[in-house]
Amino acid sequence: MLTSLIKRHLLIYLRDRWAIFFSFLSVLIILGLFILFLRNTFDLSAPDVDYMVYAWILSGVLMVSTVTVPLGFLGTMVVDLETKRLNDFYVSPIPRKTIVFSYLIAAIIIGTVFSMVNFIIGQLFLLLRVNQTIPLIDMIYVFFMVILSTALFSSLFFYAVSYLKTSNSHSTLSTLVGTLIGFLTGLYVPIGVLNTATRTVLSLLPTLHSVSAFRQIYMRDALETVFAGAPAETQVHQEFILGITLRIHETNLSLNVILLLVIAWTVLFSILSIVRIGKFKRVS
Amino acid sequence: MNAIQVKNLHKSYGDKAAVKGIHFSVKKNAFFALLGPNGAGKSTTIEILSTLLEKNQGDIAINGYTLGQDDAAIRQTLGVVFQYSVLDPSLTVLENLKLRAAFYHLNGEALEERLAFLDQLIHFSPFQDQRFQTLSGGQKRKADIARALLHNPEILILDEPTTGLDPKSRKEIWQLILQLKSISKMTVFLTTHYMEEVLDADHVIILHEGRIRAEDSAERLRIKYANDTLKIVPKNDLESQLKQANIPYQKHNTTLHLPIETSFQGIDLVQQFKDQIETFEIVKANMDDVFLNITGERLEAE
Numbered sequence: 001m002l003t004s005l006i007k008r009h010l011l012i013y014l015r016d017r018w019a020i021f022f023s024f025l026s027v028l029i030i031l032g033l034f035i036l037f038l039r040n041t042f043d044l045s046a047p048d049v050d051y052m053v054y055a056w057i058l059s060g061v062l063m064v065s066t067v068t069v070p071l072g073f074l075g076t077m078v079v080d081l082e083t084k085r086l087n088d089f090y091v092s093p094i095p096r097k098t099i100v101f102s103y104l105i106a107a108i109i110i111g112t113v114f115s116m117v118n119f120i121i122g123q124l125f126l127l128l129r130v131n132q133t134i135p136l137i138d139m140i141y142v143f144f145m146v147i148l149s150t151a152l153f154s155s156l157f158f159y160a161v162s163y164l165k166t167s168n169s170h171s172t173l174s175t176l177v178g179t180l181i182g183f184l185t186g187l188y189v190p191i192g193v194l195n196t197a198t199r200t201v202l203s204l205l206p207t208l209h210s211v212s213a214f215r216q217i218y219m220r221d222a223l224e225t226v227f228a229g230a231p232a233e234t235q236v237h238q239e240f241i242l243g244i245t246l247r248i249h250e251t252n253l254s255l256n257v258i259l260l261l262v263i264a265w266t267v268l269f270s271i272l273s274i275v276r277i278g279k280f281k282r283v284s
Numbered sequence: 285m286n287a288i289q290v291k292n293l294h295k296s297y298g299d300k301a302a303v304k305g306i307h308f309s310v311k312k313n314a315f316f317a318l319l320g321p322n323g324a325g326k327s328t329t330i331e332i333l334s335t336l337l338e339k340n341q342g343d344i345a346i347n348g349y350t351l352g353q354d355d356a357a358i359r360q361t362l363g364v365v366f367q368y369s370v371l372d373p374s375l376t377v378l379e380n381l382k383l384r385a386a387f388y389h390l391n392g393e394a395l396e397e398r399l400a401f402l403d404q405l406i407h408f409s410p411f412q413d414q415r416f417q418t419l420s421g422g423q424k425r426k427a428d429i430a431r432a433l434l435h436n437p438e439i440l441i442l443d444e445p446t447t448g449l450d451p452k453s454r455k456e457i458w459q460l461i462l463q464l465k466s467i468s469k470m471t472v473f474l475t476t477h478y479m480e481e482v483l484d485a486d487h488v489i490i491l492h493e494g495r496i497r498a499e500d501s502a503e504r505l506r507i508k509y510a511n512d513t514l515k516i517v518p519k520n521d522l523e524s525q526l527k528q529a530n531i532p533y534q535k536h537n538t539t540l541h542l543p544i545e546t547s548f549q550g551i552d553l554v555q556q557f558k559d560q561i562e563t564f565e566i567v568k569a570n571m572d573d574v575f576l577n578i579t580g581e582r583l584e585a586e
Binding site for chain 1: 334335336356357359360362364366368370371372374375379383384386387388389431
């Protein structure tokens with residue numbers, strides 16, 4: 001029953017081309033802004049700097065898609081509630097928890113698959129522009145990071161969306177997130193040039209934790225290449241400016257600690273979601 | 285055993301009471317109709333019976349299962365056709381049906397057989413590969429009914445199944461429901477605000493403002509609550525003679541309407557006043573009159 005429900009949700013989302021387009025709108029806007037303006041803020045003429053900058057923007061939009069795709073997909077759940085289509089599931093002998101759970105699982109599946117497509121396109125782009133991809137081992141790490149980040153934002157938005165009653169409110173939430181995500185991840189304005197107060201606030205949010213982990217994995221090879229032979233301070237400074245390192249109280253957190261933070265967020269929102277699922281008793 | 289047994293059912297939304305302590309039972313295999321205008325509490329009652337909405341008070345048993353305790357078993361025995369379509373617009377009819385069949389662990393050959401059987405009855409195969417959103421109102425309704433019958437339910441609940449359809453589709457869907465009733469042992473529980481649909485039911489409840497106002501077969505309700513009418517076009521001064529004889533009547537333009545208990549009473553009256561009568565007819569009471577006499581309001585159809 002769970003698998004048929006998940007299949008149904010995926011099929012409905014995949015047949016809604018506009019929903020898919022809007023799920024990727026933020027990614028497209030960030031890429032567009034990058035091509036038009038942001039690219040010019042980097043000096044791409046120095047050797048291998050283009051590899052690093054492309055890896056930076058590609059890891060950023062990859063993380064953004066793990067946020068916006070699950071959120072876009074969860075619109076299906078709101079529409080099902082709004083149009084009373086959920087009632088058809090509720091009069092069937094399926095446990096309510098299974099019904100509600102199916103949306104969460106489907107969000108993770110669709111978010112992971114679409115983000116991996118995004119990742120593959122990014123690698124093809126790298127291959128075209130700088131004649132290389134990131135190393136295979138890092139690709140595998142990125143894959144796990146995609147699953148982890150998608151699980152985090154699927155559970156976060158599942159929890160948030162479960163309070164919404166109309167597709168209008170879902171659109172508003174999507175617009176809000178789509179607008180803010182470029183700032184929250186330091187893609188529009190690099191984290192290192194923000195004032196301390198703003199930076200501290202952003203450093204407390206799961207968005208920066210996730211994107212920082214993505215960057216450290218995705219850009220590992222590029223950073224090693226670019227900063228080979230450069231003074232350590234230069235690399236530390238650049239990594240700080242680009243929001244690769246996550247700095248809290250003047251200390252850089254290690255990748256392991258950041259991953260633990262991401263896992264902790266995922267666990268937190270999964271628990272909140274499960275509690276919420278328990279409360280989905282009778283709706284009408 | 286009764287298919288549905290409802291005792292002292294109460295339901296309020298905030299401080300607005302929708303259902304105010306109703307009792308009724310529906311026999312197995314019955315064709316049961318719940319009649320009432322919008323806001324009478326019909327949909328609330330249906331949503332409670334189909335396990336969607338929690339009641340405030342009352343005991344309900346469906347096929348011997350207690351509502352609120354054995355909901356999973358109840359859902360297995362119920363087929364529900366909602367007033368609004370609940371199938372997925374972007375999926376084809378067949379995709380919709382196969383997906384829902386999985387909820388009842390119906391698949392493989394058993395599913396194919398069931399679909400073939402339902403198609404013989406409902407004839408959905410001409411449009412089964414079309415997306416649900418492209419169907420006409422009548423076709424959508426057929427698909428909804430096929431969905432409700434997938435698991436061969438013992439009780440079929442239909443919430444205003446013909447509301448919003450064009451007259452031709454309405455007739456077609458109604459014929460389908462009657463046919464379903466005649467070939468199966470299903471209990472059919474229907475809500476409607478169309479009087480002519482009630483006439484086919486063997487058990488009718490009239491619900492008004494959350495309360496049951498009358499309950500019986502359609503024919504008995506008609507006899508009990510509405511008079512036949514003798515309509516007369518008078519020749520001479522019939523009115524004064526009627527007044528003299530103390531016979532009640534109402535004047536509608538040039539016609540006089542006399543309430544009568546039976547057709548024979550009408551014939552007697554015609555005999556008595558035949559010199560003053562140009563022409564006459566005896567009109568049987570209908571369910572609209574029943575509703576008007578019971579509730580003091582006209583039942584408005586759309």
